[in-house]
Amino acid sequence: MNPIGPVNALYPMPTTLVGATVNRTVAHVGILNHGTPQYLSIGLAKAHYSNAGLHENRTFSICLPSEDLMVETDYCGTMTGKKTDKAALFDVFHGELKTAPMIRQCPVNMELKLHDVLDFQTHEVFIGELVQTYADDGVMTDGTIDIAKMRPLLFDMASVRYWRLGPALGKCWSAGKSLKRS
Amino acid sequence: MNPIGPVNALYPMPTTLVGATVNRTVAHVGILNHGTPQYLSIGLAKAHYSNAGLHENRTFSICLPSEDLMVETDYCGTMTGKKTDKAALFDVFHGELKTAPMIRQCPVNMELKLHDVLDFQTHEVFIGELVQTYADDGVMTDGTIDIAKMRPLLFDMASVRYWRLGPALGKCWSAGKSLKRS
Numbered sequence: 001m002n003p004i005g006p007v008n009a010l011y012p013m014p015t016t017l018v019g020a021t022v023n024r025t026v027a028h029v030g031i032l033n034h035g036t037p038q039y040l041s042i043g044l045a046k047a048h049y050s051n052a053g054l055h056e057n058r059t060f061s062i063c064l065p066s067e068d069l070m071v072e073t074d075y076c077g078t079m080t081g082k083k084t085d086k087a088a089l090f091d092v093f094h095g096e097l098k099t100a101p102m103i104r105q106c107p108v109n110m111e112l113k114l115h116d117v118l119d120f121q122t123h124e125v126f127i128g129e130l131v132q133t134y135a136d137d138g139v140m141t142d143g144t145i146d147i148a149k150m151r152p153l154l155f156d157m158a159s160v161r162y163w164r165l166g167p168a169l170g171k172c173w174s175a176g177k178s179l180k181r182s
Numbered sequence: 183m184n185p186i187g188p189v190n191a192l193y194p195m196p197t198t199l200v201g202a203t204v205n206r207t208v209a210h211v212g213i214l215n216h217g218t219p220q221y222l223s224i225g226l227a228k229a230h231y232s233n234a235g236l237h238e239n240r241t242f243s244i245c246l247p248s249e250d251l252m253v254e255t256d257y258c259g260t261m262t263g264k265k266t267d268k269a270a271l272f273d274v275f276h277g278e279l280k281t282a283p284m285i286r287q288c289p290v291n292m293e294l295k296l297h298d299v300l301d302f303q304t305h306e307v308f309i310g311e312l313v314q315t316y317a318d319d320g321v322m323t324d325g326t327i328d329i330a331k332m333r334p335l336l337f338d339m340a341s342v343r344y345w346r347l348g349p350a351l352g353k354c355w356s357a358g359k360s361l362k363r364s
Contacts, residue, residue, distance in 0.1 A: 030212010033225040033305035034339075041223070043215040070351055075358030089361070118298075118309075123215035127300075145340045154347070155354065157216075158327045162357065164348030165336070169252055172342045176257030179271070 015073055015155040015162060018042055019061035019092075019101035020053040029062065038130040039115060043123045054126055057099040058114040062128075063106040066139075066151045070162055072105075073153060095132050107136040107150050197255055197337040197344060200224055201243035201274075201283040202235040211244065220312040221297060225305045233306055239281040240296040242310055245288040248321075248333045252344055254287075255335060277314050284316060289332050291316040 016029055032039040040062060044051050054060050065073045072089050091104035095111045102109035112128025139150040147165065154163040198211055214221040222244060226233050236242050247255045254271050273286035277293045284291035294310030321332040329347065336345040351357075 028213040028216050030214060030223050031210040031225065032212060032223060032300070032307045033302050034210050034227070035302075035304045037303075039302065041212050041214060043213065045216070067351060071358050071360060073358070074352070074354060074356070075361040078355050078358055078362075116300075118214070120215050120217075120221065121219075122217045125214045147338045147341055147345070153351070156329045159329055159350065160354045162351040162354060163329070164351050166346030166348035168341065169249060169335070169344040169346050170256070172256060172337065172344060173260050174256070175344065176253050176255070176260055178253060179257040180260075 015065065015153040016042075017063040017065060017073060017076060017103060017106065018044075018050070019063060019103070020050040020057065020059075032127065039127055040110070040112060040130060041125050041127050043120075043125045045123055051124055054114065055117075059097040059100040060112055060114065060126065060128055061100040061102045062110045062112065063103045064108040064110075064150070065103075065106050065153050067153055067162075067164060068151075069105060070153055074162070095134060097131060102134060107139040108145060109134040197247065197335040198224075199245040199247060199255060199258060199285060199288065200226075200232070201245060201285070202232040202239065214309065221309055222292070222294060222312060223307050223309050225302075225307045227305055236296065236308055237299075241279040241282040242294055242296065242308065243277075243282040243284045244292045244294065244310075245285045246290040246292075246332070247285075247288050247335050249335055249344075249346060250333075251287060252335055256344070277316060279313060289318040289321040290327060 028043040030041040030043075032041055042060070042062065044054075075089070090106075092101045093104055094100065095102060095109075097111050097113060100111050102111065110130055111132045111134070112130050114126060115129045116127040118125040118127065135145055139146055141149065148168070152165055154165060155161075156163055210225040212223040212225075214223055224242070224244065226236075257271070272288075274283045275286055276282065277284060277291075279293050279295060282293050284293065292312055293314045293316070294312050296308060297311045298309040300307040300309065317327055321328055323331065330350070334347055336347060337343075338345055
């Protein structure tokens with residue numbers, strides 16, 4: 001597990017485990033910009049146990065499980081941190097921010113410091129500035145996270161199912177060239 | 183193309199075409215909460231042409247192309263609206279908000295009204311409240327959007343490639359039951 005700099009790895013819409021005081025499963029995440037600093041958001045219902053920890057420590061993690069962790073990830077999504085020590089399912093480690101728990105079994109972990117909190121009726125949206133990304137050697141190709149090796153666990157609300165990533169279809173900023181007038 | 187109510191269809195992280203005055207390709211989108219009203223975000227670099235239109239009309243659309251539209255979608259991502267009439271590539275229609283252009287070739291279109299704008303250094307993040315979703319009959323199963331029929335065009339920044347969705351892996355809030363103590 002080596003630091004590779006603040007690389008945003010949030011593609012495509014993955015199922016995520018968010019670490020604050022406890023780890024929990026979150027699918028409502030977003031990429032707010034494309035740049036440096038990189039901002040990501042997580043939407044957490046106000047009733048949840050980990051919001052307090054996030055306000056207190058002002059750091060959090062977004063951990064990306066692979067398909068292999070579907071059972072553990074789903075389990076975290078159904079249990080509350082008040083009653084269950086979810087961290088016991090995983091080997092937890094900390095990075096440079098010291099207080100954002102990350103998960104060794106996840107091939108990619110992102111560490112963020114809290115930038116802002118948006119208050120919605122039922123949810124708080126925590127905006128984090130990406131500080132560091134941790135990735136397993138096994139999911140890297142030529143210094144870059146290889147999404148085919150990472151095998152992210154995708155989530156779809158309509159089917160209430162987890163999905164696998166399929167094959168690559170084409171190159172961005174290239175596939176459309178055939179439409180350009182010469 | 184029938185209205186089915188404000189259904190959030192933004193799973194997994196899809197490539198999207200955003201409609202304001204013009205249509206453009208955007209991959210930096212997010213789900214801010216899970217509830218009613220449903221809020222979604224799009225991050226647009228300040229230099230872009232469509233930001234002005236969005237501030238003026240205070241409505242926008244998030245249109246979800248299928249794999250079949252990879253070439254057209256990629257083309258929109260490489261051309262500026264200042265010089266190219268991208269809307270000419272598509273049949274544009276409007277919904278109940280009147281000013282958010284949507285794309286008939288996209289199997290799912292979401293129509294939003296502007297709720298707030300967050301100002302970041304290089305980007306503006308437009309937060310929209312989902313007002314209506316338009317879906318093709320061909321992607322519906324039992325009144326719900328069927329992601330397998332929709333075949334969303336996924337995007338990954340690390341590989342700079344478009345990807346296909348793979349098969350379903352398991353049921354949410356069910357796959358993890360084996361870990362619960364009886």
